[in-house]
Every structure is written in structure tokens, then in C-alpha cells.
Amino acid sequence: MVDRYWTAFFVVFAYLVGVLDASAGDADPLYRACVEQCEKTGCVGEKCFPHCKFSSDGASLDGPWYMQEPLYLRWKQWDCQSDCCYHCMLDREQEKAALGHGPVKYHGKWPFKRVYGIQEPVSVALSALHLAMHFHGWLSFFILLYYKLPRKPDKKLYYDYTGLWHIYGLLSMNSCFWSAVFHSRDVDLTEKLDYSSAVALLGYSLILAILRSFDVRDEAARVMVAAPLIAFITTHILYLNNYKLDYGWNMKVCVVIGVAQLLIWAIWAGVTRHPSRWKLWVVVVGGGLAMLLEIYDFPPYQGFVDAHAFWDATTIPLTYILWSFIKDDAEFRTCNLLKKVK
Known part of the structure; x- marks a missing residue:
């Protein structure tokens, strides 16, 4: 008898934990009933999904669900359950909007409207623009170093931080790419790739800020600084x-790492009185304000533009200014070293 009581207690406890962890949207009984009905009938209202047609043994009547859609839509891999959740979510949001209620999260995510199977089209487009801006900045930096600035007699570059900035450019483009992929289709794999690439970029940016601001040029010293952070x-x-x-x-x-590197850059620019310090200060102030958008999460306007989309939009001009500063820094340091040689 005691075992039964304990079993009942743990079942109830697990249920309560599940309810507490659930988002307000997916805890809604009407939403859950809609999803359950959709998975049985394959329809939400008058909209039906061909990949929800199953036989009594659970097998699809018309072959794999992804073969029942047009070729240009198969890449997104929406299955019966995800389509039911999506359209039930839209129906519930329309009903609540008619009653004057604002949007709520479903399964931890704000309700976005798809465009051609893309979950967050605005964020995808902005991530792609962000990637393009990083590529433009990195390419112009590459051309400046290898085709415009003078070199040492042994053909090596005067600028000691070339390799570090190349790695930064590659990590930045990688992060933007996985951000675009994640916002186009949110699954466990794309989410982990997006978060991992973003954290890797932030961590490396902090290492780069320390090495450049303290003018660490010795390889052994660089390893000692970078190793614990890596x-x-x-x-x-x-x-x-x-x-x-x-x-x-x-x-x-991410906030601690971001704030630390912004403070390092801001203080270094002021102390050294770098000729392009105003560009770095613009990036620091703009990056700090943009960081607030990531912290202050708000529902997407009209189902498309949320806080992260605004963050992506603000980082595009900041990226251009940052690469402009990097090029100025390369020219400034090269000129100073040439004066010392002469």
C-alpha cells in the first residue's frame, strides 16, 4: 500500500513539474485539444495535411510524408505533429487577439508566421545580410593587408594580429550561417549548432580583445592567455x-563575456588614444544597446519581427564600422612600425 502511495505521489509531482515548465501557450487546454484532434484527423478547421494520413498500424497511406509535398518544400521536413502544433497555435492566437489578449509562448518559443516553410523569415534575411557584411569586411581587410600595405624585407606583414582577425572573420561568418539555418528551421540540431557557434565567437572575441589591448605578441604568452578561456x-x-x-x-x-570585452575595448581605445577610437566606441555603445535587445525578449510584431530580429538589424551597421576600425588599426600599426624601422 505504501508503494502505491509513493507511486501516486511521484506521478502527480512529475505532472505538476511538467505543467510548471510548460509555456503558457502549450499549457492551454484548447490548444492541446486542437493538437490531439489534428493528429487524429489530419485537419485544423478546414486545413488538412496530406502527411497526417495514417493507417490503423500507424504507417502512412501514401508513403513517407516528405514525399507527399512539392519538391521545393521537402527540405523543411515539417511532420504531422509540427504542422498540427503550428496551425493550432495560429488559430489560438487569432482567437485570443480577437478577445484583446497578447501573444504567448508555445513550447518555449514565440508564435512566428512561416513564409515558404521558413520559421522566422526576417531573422533569416538579416542573418544573411550580417554574414554578407562580415564577408565584405574580411575581404577588404585581406586586400588591404596583402595588396596595399608594405611588407617586411622577408615578405612578412608588419601587422602582428592578422591571423587573429582572419580567425575572427571566419568564426563570425560561421555564426551568421548557423543563425540563418536555425531561424529557418528550429530543430534540436540547428539550435545547438547556432548556440555553440555563437558562444565560440563570443569567447574568441574576448581572447582577441585581451591580446590586442595588452599588445600580446609573444606566442607563448598568447597561449597562456587563451588556454584557460578556451x-x-x-x-x-x-x-x-x-x-x-x-x-x-x-x-x-554570454552577457558576462560580452560586457567584459566591450569594457576592455572601450578602456583601451581611450587610454591609447587610438586615432580611430571613435569607431570602436560606437561599436561598444551600439553593441551594449544591442545586447539589451537580446535580454529584453518581446513577442514578434505581426508574427515576424522580434527582439532578435532587431538585434540582427543593429549589428549589420556595427559590423561595417568594426571592420573599418580593424583596417584603420592595421594601417596605423604598420605606419608606426615603419617609422621605427627608418
Whole structure:
């Protein structure tokens, strides 16, 4: 008898934990009833989905569900359950909007409207523009160094941070790419790739800020500075991917790393009186304000533009200014070293 009581207690406790962890949208009884009905009938109202046609043994009547859609839509891999959740979500949001209620989250996500199977089209477009801006900045930096600035007699570059900025450019483009992929289709794999690439970029940016601001040029010293930070970032990424994708903890880590590097850059620009310090200060202030958009989460306007989309939009001009500063820094340091040689 005691075992039965304990079993009942744990069942009830697990249910309560599940309800507490659920978002307001997917905890809605009407939403859940809609999803259950859709999975049985394959329809939400008058809209029906061909990949929800199943036989009594659970097999699809017309072959694999992804073969029942037009070729240009098969890439998105929406199955019966995800389509039911999506259209039930839209129906519930329309009903609540008619009653004057605002949007709520479903399964931890704001309700976005798809465009040709793309979950967050505005964020995807802005991530692509952000990637293009990084590529433009990195390419112009490459051309400046290898085709315009003078070199040493042994053909090596005067600028000691060339390789570090090349890695930064590649990590930045990688992060933008996976951001676009994640916002086009949110699944477990794309989410982890997006978060991991973003954390890797942030961690490396902090290392780069320390090395440049303290003018660390010796390779052994660079390794000593970078090693503990690389170990921490690697551990954090492994934690997110293999133990728990803790959004709150990840946000705290990213904010601390972001604020630390912004302060380092701002103080260094002021202390050294770098000729292009105003560009760096614009990036620092703009980056700090943009970071607030990531922290202050609000529902998407008209189902398309949310806080992250605004963040992507603000980082595009900041990226252009940052690469402009990087090129100025390369020219400034090269000129100073040439004067010392002469």
C-alpha cells in the first residue's frame, strides 16, 4: 500500500513539474485539444495535411510524408505533429487577439508566421545580410593587408594580429550561417549548432580583445592567455550540447563575456588614444544597446519581427564600422612600425 502511495505521489509531482515548465501557450487546454484532434484527423478547421494520413498500424497511406509535398518544400521536413502544433497555435492566437489578449509562448518559443516553410523569415534575411557584411569586411581587410600595405624585407606583414582577425572573420561568418539555418528551421540540431557557434565567437572575441589591448605578441604568452578561456568555452559548449541546453545559464555566460570585452575595448581605445577610437566606441555603445535587445525578449510584431530580429538589424551597421576600425588599426600599426624601422 505504501508503494502505491509513493507511486501516486511521484506521478502527480512529475505532472505538476511538467505543467510548471510548460509555456503558457502549450499549457492551454484548447490548444492541446486542437493538437490531439489534428493528429487524429489530419485537419485544423478546414486545413488538412496530406502527411497526417495514417493507417490503423500507424504507417502512412501514401508513403513517407516528405514525399507527399512539392519538391521545393521537402527540405523543411515539417511532420504531422509540427504542422498540427503550428496551425493550432495560429488559430489560438487569432482567437485570443480577437478577445484583446497578447501573444504567448508555445513550447518555449514565440508564435512566428512561416513564409515558404521558413520559421522566422526576417531573422533569416538579416542573418544573411550580417554574414554578407562580415564577408565584405574580411575581404577588404585581406586586400588591404596583402595588396596595399608594405611588407617586411622577408615578405612578412608588419601587422602582428592578422591571423587573429582572419580567425575572427571566419568564426563570425560561421555564426551568421548557423543563425540563418536555425531561424529557418528550429530543430534540436540547428539550435545547438547556432548556440555553440555563437558562444565560440563570443569567447574568441574576448581572447582577441585581451591580446590586442595588452599588445600580446609573444606566442607563448598568447597561449597562456587563451588556454584557460578556451577550456572554459569548450566546457560550456559541451555542457550545452551533451548535458542540458540551459538558456538562462547560457545567457548569463554570454552577457558576462560580452560586457567584459566591450569594457576592455572601450578602456583601451581611450587610454591609447587610438586615432580611430571613435569607431570602436560606437561599436561598444551600439553593441551594449544591442545586447539589451537580446535580454529584453518581446513577442514578434505581426508574427515576424522580434527582439532578435532587431538585434540582427543593429549589428549589420556595427559590423561595417568594426571592420573599418580593424583596417584603420592595421594601417596605423604598420605606419608606426615603419617609422621605427627608418
